[in-house]
Amino acid sequence: MIVDVHTHTPTHREPVPTGARRSYSHWRTDRAVTTTNSWADFAAATAKADVVIVFNIAVADPERMTGLPYAAERANDATAEFVAADPAARIGFFSVNPLEAGAFTEAERCRELGLAGVKLAPNYQDFDPLADRALAFYAYCERHALPILFHQGASPIRHAPLRYTHPLVADEIALRFPALRMVLAHMGHPWATETVVTIRKHPHVYADVSSIYLRPWVCYQSLLAAVEWGCTAKLLLGSDFPIAGTGEAMAGLRGVNEILAGTALPRVPERAIEEIIHADALGALGLTASRP
Numbered sequence: 001m002i003v004d005v006h007t008h009t010p011t012h013r014e015p016v017p018t019g020a021r022r023s024y025s026h027w028r029t030d031r032a033v034t035t036t037n038s039w040a041d042f043a044a045a046t047a048k049a050d051v052v053i054v055f056n057i058a059v060a061d062p063e064r065m066t067g068l069p070y071a072a073e074r075a076n077d078a079t080a081e082f083v084a085a086d087p088a089a090r091i092g093f094f095s096v097n098p099l100e101a102g103a104f105t106e107a108e109r110c111r112e113l114g115l116a117g118v119k120l121a122p123n124y125q126d127f128d129p130l131a132d133r134a135l136a137f138y139a140y141c142e143r144h145a146l147p148i149l150f151h152q153g154a155s156p157i158r159h160a161p162l163r164y165t166h167p168l169v170a171d172e173i174a175l176r177f178p179a180l181r182m183v184l185a186h187m188g189h190p191w192a193t194e195t196v197v198t199i200r201k202h203p204h205v206y207a208d209v210s211s212i213y214l215r216p217w218v219c220y221q222s223l224l225a226a227v228e229w230g231c232t233a234k235l236l237l238g239s240d241f242p243i244a245g246t247g248e249a250m251a252g253l254r255g256v257n258e259i260l261a262g263t264a265l266p267r268v269p270e271r272a273i274e275e276i277i278h279a280d281a282l283g284a285l286g287l288t289a290s291r292p
């Protein structure tokens with residue numbers, strides 16, 4: 001089974017009206033990324049996945065931080081509605097700002113909606129991931145077996161603090177909450193080595209490979225670091241839709257050794273690449289999907 005652990009909820013149930021379309025050139029260097037997209041766009045882009053994990057990010061000012069057009073208060077309902085349309089193939093995560101009043105009330109409501117994990121992006125949400133209230137929220141997630149997928153590493157958004165996204169912060173969290181299941185997105189790019197040494201030591205901390213294949217040298221270095229530190233089994237497939245699709249993510253990983261032509265540099269073993277693509281992500285995160 002192929003699980004894409006990192007996709008963003010499409011913004012529109014129906015085709016996107018011309019006036020509502022948004023495209024940005026800062027998400028990848030080879031083409032613009034359209035951040036407005038329909039349910040059908042999502043289905044086409046993730047067709048190679050049997051199951052997707054899908055979420056929004058609850059940000060106070062989406063236009064400023066993520067270029068998304070919806071209101072933050074709709075973030076979790078939009079995800080729940082999208083998951084309900086195909087619950088066998090979609091697992092929804094909710095998002096809250098743990099520092100805001102009402103975060104726990106919203107978390108309870110989202111669990112009742114069937115959302116099974118949490119997406120946090122302290123940089124886009126502008127909260128200190130080691131603040132007392134954030135730690136209290138992780139305790140809640142640990143207690144209720146809610147995995148957290150953290151945005152980790154680089155972002156082109158000027159207002160989003162990079163210091164909130166460093167994998168060594170995730171190590172601090174994992175030290176305090178040993179049973180909390182966490183995914184560090186993008187292998188924390190460009191801090192992949194720091195991510196690898198973090199996921200290696202914590203049994204319940206994983207990383208996803210979303211977007212790393214957009215930069216061939218970063219991708220090669222990141223995967224080779226995981227090979228050399230013996231933790232490719234802790235890597236999960238992700239596309240970061242709408243930045244890429246699942247098939248593109250798989251092809252990008254399988255092409256990682258192409259840049260080695262004419263060199264004596266070590267290859268990333270094909271076996272390791274297939275292990276990532278076919279990883280038991282749901283088992284790792286304690287999730288179940290109704291799809292057989």
Ligand SMILES: [Zn+2]
Nearest residue numbers: 006008185240
């Ligand atoms: Zn993402």
